[in-house]
Amino acid sequence: MDRNPSPPRPSCDQEDEEDLAGGDCIGSTVYSKHWLFGVLCGLIQIVTPESDKSSSDDDEQQIELAEEMENEICRVWDMSMDEDVALFLQEFKAADIFMGVLAKSKCPRLREICVGILGNMPCFQEICVSISSYEDRGQVLLQCLCDSDPPTLLETSRLLLTCLSQTEVASVWVERIRGHPSIYTSVCFIMSSSTNVDLLVKVGEVVDKLFDLNEKLMLEWIRKGTPQLPDQPQEDSEEQQVFSIVPCVLEGAKQVRSENLEGLDVYMHILQLLTTVDDGVQAIVQCPDTGKDTWDLLFDLVCHEFCQAGDPPIILQEQKTVLASVFSVLSVIRASWMGQEHLKTEEVDLPLIDSLIRVLQNMGHCQKKLANSTEEPTNCGSTQDDFHMKILKDISCEFLSNIFQALTKETMTKGLKEGQLSKKKCSCAFQSLLPLYSPVVEDFIKVLHEVDKALAEDLEESFPSVKAQLKTQV
Numbered sequence: 001m002d003r004n005p006s007p008p009r010p011s012c013d014q015e016d017e018e019d020l021a022g023g024d025c026i027g028s029t030v031y032s033k034h035w036l037f038g039v040l041c042g043l044i045q046i047v048t049p050e051s052d053k054s055s056s057d058d059d060e061q062q063i064e065l066a067e068e069m070e071n072e073i074c075r076v077w078d079m080s081m082d083e084d085v086a087l088f089l090q091e092f093k094a095a096d097i098f099m100g101v102l103a104k105s106k107c108p109r110l111r112e113i114c115v116g117i118l119g120n121m122p123c124f125q126e127i128c129v130s131i132s133s134y135e136d137r138g139q140v141l142l143q144c145l146c147d148s149d150p151p152t153l154l155e156t157s158r159l160l161l162t163c164l165s166q167t168e169v170a171s172v173w174v175e176r177i178r179g180h181p182s183i184y185t186s187v188c189f190i191m192s193s194s195t196n197v198d199l200l201v202k203v204g205e206v207v208d209k210l211f212d213l214n215e216k217l218m219l220e221w222i223r224k225g226t227p228q229l230p231d232q233p234q235e236d237s238e239e240q241q242v243f244s245i246v247p248c249v250l251e252g253a254k255q256v257r258s259e260n261l262e263g264l265d266v267y268m269h270i271l272q273l274l275t276t277v278d279d280g281v282q283a284i285v286q287c288p289d290t291g292k293d294t295w296d297l298l299f300d301l302v303c304h305e306f307c308q309a310g311d312p313p314i315i316l317q318e319q320k321t322v323l324a325s326v327f328s329v330l331s332v333i334r335a336s337w338m339g340q341e342h343l344k345t346e347e348v349d350l351p352l353i354d355s356l357i358r359v360l361q362n363m364g365h366c367q368k369k370l371a372n373s374t375e376e377p378t379n380c381g382s383t384q385d386d387f388h389m390k391i392l393k394d395i396s397c398e399f400l401s402n403i404f405q406a407l408t409k410e411t412m413t414k415g416l417k418e419g420q421l422s423k424k425k426c427s428c429a430f431q432s433l434l435p436l437y438s439p440v441v442e443d444f445i446k447v448l449h450e451v452d453k454a455l456a457e458d459l460e461e462s463f464p465s466v467k468a469q470l471k472t473q474v
Contacts, residue, residue: 027084036079036088039072043097043114047104063107073113080120089117090127099140108149115144115152119159125166132169138176146186150196157202164209174214184221188243191252200252201263207249208266211273221245222279246274246283246290250297257301261318268298268325275332284329285336295333298326299348302355313362314369316392317385323359324392331399338406346411349403353429354420356400360432361425363393393432400429401437404444412451423455430463441466442473 024032046069065073079085089095098114105111118141122128131137144156163173177183190203211218222245249270256263271294274280285291306319306326316323330352337343366389407415415421430441445466448456460467 026088027082029079029082029084031079031082031085033088036076036085037092039076040092040094040097042069043073043101046110047101063105063110065107065109070109070113073110073117077113077116077120080117081123083124086121086124086127089121090130095121095131095137099137102140102144108152111144111147112149112151112155115141115155115159119155119162122159122162122166125168128163128166129168132163132166132172135176138173139180142176142180142183146182150194150199153190154196154199154202157199157206161202161206161209164206164213170213174210174217177210178214178217178220184224185243188245188248191248192243193251195255197256197259197263200256201260201266204249204252204256204263204266204270208270208273211270215277218273219277219279222274222277222283244283244290246271246294249274250290250293253297261322265322265325268322268329271298271329272325275329281332281336285333291333291337295330295343298330298333299351302326302330303351307355307359307362309358313365316359316362316366316389320385320388320392324388324395327356327392327395327399331395331402335402345406346408346414349407349411350415350418350420353400353403353415354425356396356403357420357425357429359392359396360400361428363389364428364431397432397437401433401440404429404433404440407444407447409447409451412447416452416455423458426455426459427462430459430466434463434465438466438469442470445470 024034026033026036046063080089095118098118101114102111105114118131122131141156141159144152145160147153147156160173164170187203187207190199191207194200194203211221224243224245249267253264253267253271256267271284274283283290284294302323306323307316334343334345334348338345412421419425433441441463445456445459448459460470
């Protein structure tokens with residue numbers, strides 16, 4: 001249903017009476033205290049039984065929310081985005097009422113709205129610190145992440161992300177999550193089975209934030225899903241499903257891939273964070289199926305979807321962060337699998353070279369356009385963009401240098417014929433690799449002399465420092 005308008009102002013008679021009593025408006029808003037108290041009282045009545053009579057049928061029945069009550073609570077949801085209203089709700093212990101609803105109500109819509117209101121309130125630091133300080137509240141909210149209702153899960157994830165983003169309380173929530181084993185299972189289940197893109201993106205953001213904040217938690221989640229080796233006994237394997245973090249992240253990424261670039265960026269960054277620890281690398285590459293699934297997805301992204309030949313160079317601005325994560329993970333997998341049957345480098349290296357050089361070419365185009373522009377700096381020239389572009393360039397150059405080092409004469413010959421190693425592309429690569437990767441460029445030229453002497457000499461003329469260094473080695 002559509003969001004409802006804010007509640008109407010009280011009538012003139014009400015205003016006159018309430019002004020004499022000190023005013024009915026909440027803070028500097030036009031929202032009515034009297035009206036809000038009425039809604040909160042209605043909430044209390046919903047979850048407070050009128051009699052002691054109960055039956056098993058009543059316990060199992062899903063309570064439907066009356067339309068009028070739903071409209072009024074939705075207005076409170078809208079209002080709670082205002083700091084004055086949020087502070088007022090906090091002052092009068094409204095959070096306890098919403099927590100009571102979560103503990104007692106079986107109505108999915110009502111639970112969603114209450115979590116949504118609680119998710120708005122911590123956007124303000126004072127309230128976030130207050131809500132986070134109560135252990136019982138924290139446990140109730142974490143339990144909501146085990147709910148079966150997607151909208152409630154979405155609002156719970158939003159609330160957790162808000163709290164994890166507040167430095168004053170982030171560690172409190174991390175420790176609560178570490179002490180709540182079912183959170184791992186719930187999160188993995190959502191990532192591996194949900195088709196709700198909004199929910200997948202928000203849950204991915206929570207996982208990404210958790211891994212970024214706390215390496216211990218990340219290691220614990222990696223080890224929880226470590227697959228058993230063939231020679232290890234599998235006890236009670238039919239009784240419980242064991243989730244592994246990497247396959248779950250991959251499923252989430254595949255689901256959001258075509259619909260939400262920012263969501264895909266989040267999932268790629270989770271994979272990149274996993275590769276910052278050895279256990280995470282092993283979780284990706286140790287199981288051939290998992291490693292292949294990861295490689296195939298990422299390889300397809302960079303070779304067939306991102307920064308393609310017909311795309312305008314400026315597209316790199318939208319894709320820079322996700323490309324950095326993808327190249328970083330591919331580089332780690334390639335290094336781990338070098339010499340193994342899992343990876344045929346002669347088949348993948350040239351497409352990767354083509355993609356990496358195209359990224360570097362587009363990066364150079366953006367820099368030239370910015371340098372030649374007489375207009376005020378745009379997003380292309382912002383400090384944040386420059387920072388992420390530098391990260392992408394560093395990762396791309398390191399990955400490209402590793403591939404160049406392993407190129408054989410046969411692969412180089414094929415690259416020259418197919419166009420991945422044309423003079424223009426080699427020149428672009430050298431401009432980016434020098435001077436940091438001078439030895440790699442020099443070795444590349446040496447091999448190129450055996451394949452295409454004319455091109456090798458031509459490139460030496462274009463890069464005098466390389467030519468001079470090669471002469472000293474003769």
